[in-house]
Structures are given as C-alpha cells and as structure tokens.
Amino acid sequence: MLRYRLTDSDFGGVHFGLSPLCELGLSLRAIKDPSAFPLQLPWLRRTEQARSLVDLDTLLALIDDRFWTPDFLNPRPASPLTRIDDEFQALARIRTSTFHRDLEAVHGRIPGALSGPPREAIARMMRALQQLWDECFAPHWPRMRAVLEADVTYRGRLIAQSGLAAMLNGVSSTVSYERDVVSVQLRDPVDREVATGGLGLTLVPTMFTRRASAPVGSGPPMVMYPARGQGALWETERVPNPSAVAAIVGEARASLLTALAEPASSTELGVRFDVTTSAVNQHLRALRDAGLVTSTRYGHSVLYFRSELGTALLAASGT
Known part of the structure; x- marks a missing residue:
C-alpha cells in the first residue's frame, strides 16, 4: 500500500496531467502480455506489423514480470499539454546514475539489453522509444489523447459538482481518499507513506493500467489511473x-x-x-x-x- 499524506498546501496542487512518454512506457505492459489488456487488443492488432520494425529486445528490458517500469519513463507532467518531443529531450539528458538506479529499482540489476557503457545504452533506448512512438503511437495519438482529455474534463466537472474527495474516491477501485491521505493499493508488498510536503499530487489518466500505478522509487507524488471511455476507443x-x-x-x-x-x-x-x-x-x-x-x-x-x-x-x- 502506498499512502500520500496531503498537507493543506497540497490540496491546491492536486492537478491532472497527460504524459505521452508515460503512455509510451506503460504500453510495454500490453506488448509484453496482450491477454492482460483486452481493451487494447485492437491497438495491438493494428500495430502488429509496425512493431516488427521496433527494437523490442531493448524495450522489453525496461519492464519486469510485475509490469513495473523505471521511474524515468513516468515523468511528472506539468500540464495536459505535454509534448513527446520535450519529454524525449529531457530523457536523453538523464544522468547515468539515475538511469542505473531506476533500472535496478525495477529489476534488481541492469538488464543485459541495457548493459554496457551507460551513454550508449541510453542512446539505444532512445532510438527504440522513438521507433515505438513513430510506428505505433503517432498515427493513433490524436484518438488516444482525445479520450484522455475527455477523462480529465469529466474529473474536473466531478470536483466542481461533488468535491475533491468524491473525485479521488472514484478514480479507481484501488485508490481511496480519507482524512487527507490518498491510498493506492499496489502489487508492491511494502507499505510506504509519503508526505507530499507541498509538492501536490498529479493524476495521470492512461490506457495501460488496469488498477492504478505510482512511481516505483522516490519519484514525485503521482497516481496513474485507468482512463474512462477507452473501451470504445477502437469500436x-x-x-x-x-x-x-x-x-x-x-x-x-x-x-x-x-x-x-x-x-x-x-x-x-x-x-x-x-x-x-x-x-x-x-x-x-x-x-x-x-x-x-x-x-x-x-x-x-x-x-x-x-x-x-x-x-x-x-x-x-x-x-
């Protein structure tokens, strides 16, 4: 269980963001195990041929059997207007120590496909992520973004009509809010409580989580939750x-x-x-x-x- 303890100053900092890079990283879950994401099977079918052009060996080294991905693939979006080019530029400048730390937090080691000189491994990862975006996301991103934006608009209206607590308690069956604490049920057996300390809490809708997800390590206060309406996206x-x-x-x-x-x-x-x-x-x-x-x-x-x-x-x- 992960608990975010909100302070008085955090309530004004609860906001929504969209992250194309976060969506790209989480999509590795569906690529790794399509049966676990039936709502995205149409996307997988449409991109099957395109994925043959992508360096999947490198990409699948970024995810483990628990569907965890390193925190550098889940940047905290500043707004719903985040662009993939900006996120790619920031990721390419990642410190090698952060790159290794986040990989080890997921795998307990550096996967073989991402071993070797760190800067070469980062460049290899960047090429693979760019390929995945160009071949499998760019043609469909306007559709995906429309669903994600509609979800954010719905949640904003819910806050206006029923309050922040009602919205937070409706984000996912594994997210709850009570007495200034946002609790997220994760597969991680370790209980963690994080005092957000005025950093606020970012809520990120996504197509590629069934429950709710959060940073693996000491990432910023963030909850990634399943977007509404994604079941009808491809129908x-x-x-x-x-x-x-x-x-x-x-x-x-x-x-x-x-x-x-x-x-x-x-x-x-x-x-x-x-x-x-x-x-x-x-x-x-x-x-x-x-x-x-x-x-x-x-x-x-x-x-x-x-x-x-x-x-x-x-x-x-x-x-």
Whole structure:
C-alpha cells in the first residue's frame, strides 16, 4: 500500500496531467502480455506489423514480470499539454546514475539489453522509444489523447459538482481518499507513506493500467489511473436514435446529441461513430448554433457537451 499524506498546501496542487512518454512506457505492459489488456487488443492488432520494425529486445528490458517500469519513463507532467518531443529531450539528458538506479529499482540489476557503457545504452533506448512512438503511437495519438482529455474534463466537472474527495474516491477501485491521505493499493508488498510536503499530487489518466500505478522509487507524488471511455476507443459506436429528435435535426446529429452526455472532442466522436472529423465538426457547429450543445477549449482540443436545451429536447422525446 502506498499512502500520500496531503498537507493543506497540497490540496491546491492536486492537478491532472497527460504524459505521452508515460503512455509510451506503460504500453510495454500490453506488448509484453496482450491477454492482460483486452481493451487494447485492437491497438495491438493494428500495430502488429509496425512493431516488427521496433527494437523490442531493448524495450522489453525496461519492464519486469510485475509490469513495473523505471521511474524515468513516468515523468511528472506539468500540464495536459505535454509534448513527446520535450519529454524525449529531457530523457536523453538523464544522468547515468539515475538511469542505473531506476533500472535496478525495477529489476534488481541492469538488464543485459541495457548493459554496457551507460551513454550508449541510453542512446539505444532512445532510438527504440522513438521507433515505438513513430510506428505505433503517432498515427493513433490524436484518438488516444482525445479520450484522455475527455477523462480529465469529466474529473474536473466531478470536483466542481461533488468535491475533491468524491473525485479521488472514484478514480479507481484501488485508490481511496480519507482524512487527507490518498491510498493506492499496489502489487508492491511494502507499505510506504509519503508526505507530499507541498509538492501536490498529479493524476495521470492512461490506457495501460488496469488498477492504478505510482512511481516505483522516490519519484514525485503521482497516481496513474485507468482512463474512462477507452473501451470504445477502437469500436464504432451505435447509440439509440430518438426518432422524434432525428426527425427534426437528422439521424447523425441526433446520435451526436445523445452521445454528448459527457464531454468529447470531434476527433473522439469521429472515432466512435466511424465518420470523418470534418463531418462531425459540421454537425457540431449546427448543433451549437441551435443552442443544443456548448463547447470549451481544453489544450489543443475543443470539447463539446450537451446544453440544458439539448438535454430538455431529448427528455421531451422520452430519451
């Protein structure tokens, strides 16, 4: 059990962040054991051929049988706008002592594929991570990011509606909050309590954890938790279409209006309904002009959600 004890100054420092490098590192779990991550099997199938171009020997040396990865692959994101290029630049400058320390914290030793002169091993790792990103992540990252951003938006609304405690207790079945302590049930049998000391707590949604994860060593206060909505990421969504509303606004717009009970970007909706983003944007603009949906900018994305008028329209149709 890992416990983060929050101080009064920490409560204002509880925030969300997105880390492409963290997502890249955690994806090694699904690559190592696909059966443990059924929601990501579509991604694994889509990238199977691309992974044949990647140095998997080096990458799989970064993860152990417990699905632990070294802390240098889980940087604390400063915001939801973190770019993979910035994270790669920072990782390439890692101290050799930190590189070896974090590997030994996971494996108890330096794996063979990452042995030898440390700077050469770091360069080899960087090439493999860049390959994995270019071949398997870059084509799909807009979809993934849309789901992660929608999760953050949902959690933010939950804080506004029900408070920080309700949000923290709903992040994962293995995360709980009580009396200023955030408890995370980990596979590590060692009990640890960390006083955050004003550093705050960063919450990072991810596609590649089933429970909740945290730094292995003395990393910054951070909890990585399973993002909502990832099960529908690779599937075409079919929603019940209220005929009365469809007769007024059309079937496509009625489906979008029904789906927007939770915030979503046009990219995410395009994936869910298997239509182009430009077509979704056209429908969303029409719905927004009619006052049926509202929008807000979040990072690089615009998130849409149903307005009170849109909800009233669906309610009147019996949906």
